[in-house]
Amino acid sequence: MSQDYRLDNIGLINRDKKVSFKFNGKRYYGYEGDTLASALIANGVHLIGRSFKYHRPRGFFGSGVDEPYAKVQLYKNGESEPNVSATEIEIFEGLESESVNCWPSVNFDVGAINNFLNKFLPAGFYYKTFMWPKSFWYKIYEPFIRKAAGFGVVSVKHDKDRYEHKYEYCDLIVAGSGPAGLASAYAAAKNGAKVILAEDKPRFGGSLLTDEVNIGNQSGKDWANKIINELKGMQNVTVKNRAQVFGYYDHNMLVMSERLTDHLAKPKKYTPRQRLWYIRAKEVVISSGSIERPIVFGNNDTPGVVLASAAKEYLKVYGVLVGKKPLIFTNNDSAYETAIEFKKNGINPLIFDSREKPSSEIINEAKNLNIEIKFSHVVVSAKGYKKVKSAEVSKISKDKNTLGKIENVDCDCICVSGFWTPTIHLSSQSGNRTKFDKNIDSFVPNQPKQKETTVGSAKGTFTLEETLKTSFETGYQLSKKITNNDKKILTPSVVEKKFTKHDKFWCVPLPKGKKYKRFIDFQNDVTVSDIELALREGYRSIEHVKRYTTLGMATDQGKTSNLNGLQLVSSIEDKIVPDVGHTTFRPPYTPVTIGTIVGREIGKHSKPTRKSPMHTWHKENNAVFVDAGVWLRPRYYKKGNETLFQASKREAANVRKNVGICDVTTLGKIDIKGPDSAEFLNRVYTNAWLKLPIGKARYGVMLREDGMLMDDGTTTRISENHYHMTTTTAQAANILSHLEYYLQVVWPELNVNVVSTTEQWAGAALAGPRSRDLLKKIFTDLDVSNDNFPFMGYLEGNLSGVHARIFRISFSGELAYEINVESNNGNFMWEKIIQLGKEFEIQPYGTEALSTLRIEMGHVAGPELDGRTISYDVSLEGMLSKKKDFIGKRSLNKPAFIAKDRQKIVGLVPIDKKTSIPEGSHLVKDVNAKLPNPKLGHISSSCWSVEFNNPFSLAILKDGKNMIGQKLFAVSPLKNKVIPVEVVSSHYVDPKGERVRS
């Protein structure tokens, strides 16, 4: 297909490089530098999709981020991406795209029947129609709406693209590279400031690329090129195109998304597709420009109705005509530039200007070019279904309420201009309470809350001369404040045409007896009558009107619709726009891919993975790993076809019978040093610590100040002023912060230092009746007899040339030891023990067996220390010192804590001795009782007791102390189970604790 709408001698695209691409299965050609939109228009394709609610044909409306319609599904390298804006995506060889929101095809759309059923689809129709009957919602309404509405299809495949995050600091960030941005960045950079200049489009220069102006005796475009090239060469400047600053957060944190490879057919392998920049700037210049505002008229969504500025950009940047018989409909001077540009390229435009008798330099120029202009005339409606074929036009009265005789004018596009809306999103996001400027009928930034300055048309400055003057000054002043340099650049001279005032007119009245749809929000299909209906139904706050009608809530966030919506509300309500107020602007300014936000933090990179020094050994010995906080721990070591259940039973039984070895490196370890260490421990733990001898360990429990259990572990006195504390794996980081808080903030007088040594030591637990025999083999020159090395003893030894710390402590309830060596000797220790342990039938055991062993011994762990239990609840009240004060003690006399029927830990065995009780089940007395059935307690931990070969659970049970022997029901609605159970002691195995002391 030939590019019928492409001109030969105008535009900034690369004519030497032809690019082929596909749209809806059909192949087209464009040039390098085209957007999908410009290339399609060049080929005469104006129908690109169907509208959201009524499925009306839609084409192109804008030429950039303001585009409400032209969203496509993009296919590239086997990946698919929804809702890509055709006006932003640059074409590359092999690009494939499809219309969204139409079925079965863009030309024949079944949903278009909504267009004729529109009385069923008024504002708020989702709320009204689909609320009743309730049972219909999930099965009928919701699936239907989801299929009929919405845009593209999200890929459910893993995103193979690479995304990155980058952190940057600068003196000044400039958002937008139009004249205001270039001038500010240039002035600041020349004055020595570290500057980042960001441009959302591929080309720098903004309006200078399309405006007929002169700066310092050069065309605006050439001046922009010169400045950009100079900036690019400066060491203190970073210049980024295809980079959208989309969010302005606290403390001058700007977030920018940079598209690096979206425009390339075959990106290099490790080049990220997009990069998210977190930029902390000392000062921010917002030069985000302005967006043209439409005028609302009948059927103004017909393909071929475009913004006048977009028509000009297609012409001047891409050499593309949006039509060959253009009709310009305007209320201001800027659309005359579009008309003149058409004329210069041999096309005869027709101007309809709503103003009565405007006079200005550019209007005169148009007249001199013999362009036909009709003042006090408006477009009443567009005619044509899939493309504009003609327009109904009319004279309009001075008060803009009365139309004259309606006439038909042939045209193939309508270029509309309703003046300009400053882009205040970033400023508003930063906390700037914007104000309404009556001269330009728009909101503009007011007092900044953060360090930001808005310049150029984003501030409502619409002359180039004033823009350059204020922007050069802003760049200079801000950089001077930061760098203390005083090098000022002279502002160049400017030649531009003077414009006269715009008309305060944005909505063409309906002719009598006509019911044209007049769209305000093009993407969400919100019409004038929808807003009128919302107001009739009593919605007043603009935030409510927005939510009820969905005005401005689409992916374009109402860039072309917000002000017209406000204008309409204010004229119906007979208020002025500032009293109606605008809705809140929130980041992101333009849609950002989830991949960019996530960056490299995917899969295994989503959090750090900590592995013990023995990890490789575990892997080689068929360990199946489990996440334990950030650690990877062996859950069990699989032999043959064993299941988790079988393997853990085998491993636990071997501990009870012979000896097992478990990697306990992950336990939190804190080194405590200083003369006041004992006093500190005495305040931190509930039991007494002042008399712990050197070379002894002690079990301790910590509380929070509210009396709840916080953590437990053992602490060993290594020497006079040196202690080694262990914490649970999960709480290690919190406990260190907790200790630091008390030492630094509460008791700074204590001379104690704490430091984490978790990663410095590798740990192995040896547990089982044969562990002492094995220990003898490992430390041949040590006396490890029960007399010399009793329970809770501590020794240091030589493990085949490696220094080792040996603690006689036990989590499994068996005779047990924990050996620590420096981390880099961990694997050596492990292999040595395995080798020496062979004759004692040593087997490694994982966390599953570890749990089994501690549960049947009634030892508490995380599930019991869940932040809702006190010492009494887990039968650790014996460790509460009566003689001394400690953290949380004062809270323990609360009535609930000392209630007679206070909850307490118990053991549970199913009556049938077969059915395992799911953790989290609730305990009730009578399973048939009337609801709500009073809950007596919950199951905290469950295991299969290897000692008794039946299921066993720990539970926290109301009045648990007096419940031993009772029969209850464990109920798990989640697992759909009701299990009769008997309450037993929580110390199911070795209740007197003889084994650990044996």
Place this chain on the structure above:
Amino acid sequence: MLFIKCPYCGDRSQNEFAYGGDATVKRPEINKEVSDKDWDNFVYLRKSPRGKHLEFWHHVSGCRQWFKIQRDTSTHEIFKTFKVTEEI
């Protein structure tokens, strides 16, 4: 994301820090009698002012020092940061 000046390390991003609560709350002295009311105030009762708030922060991924920040809770403006031992 806030930009916080650690009194020991200088300006750092918020993600290096952990919030530590109201810094005007003083823990009752250890080993001293304290009334139920005073203890209750210390453990549970906190003001939630709109405006200036003195609070503890912990430079967890840095020097691991606790320090104080005077911050506006509605604007997030940080007026000053101090060492624990310093007063406003």
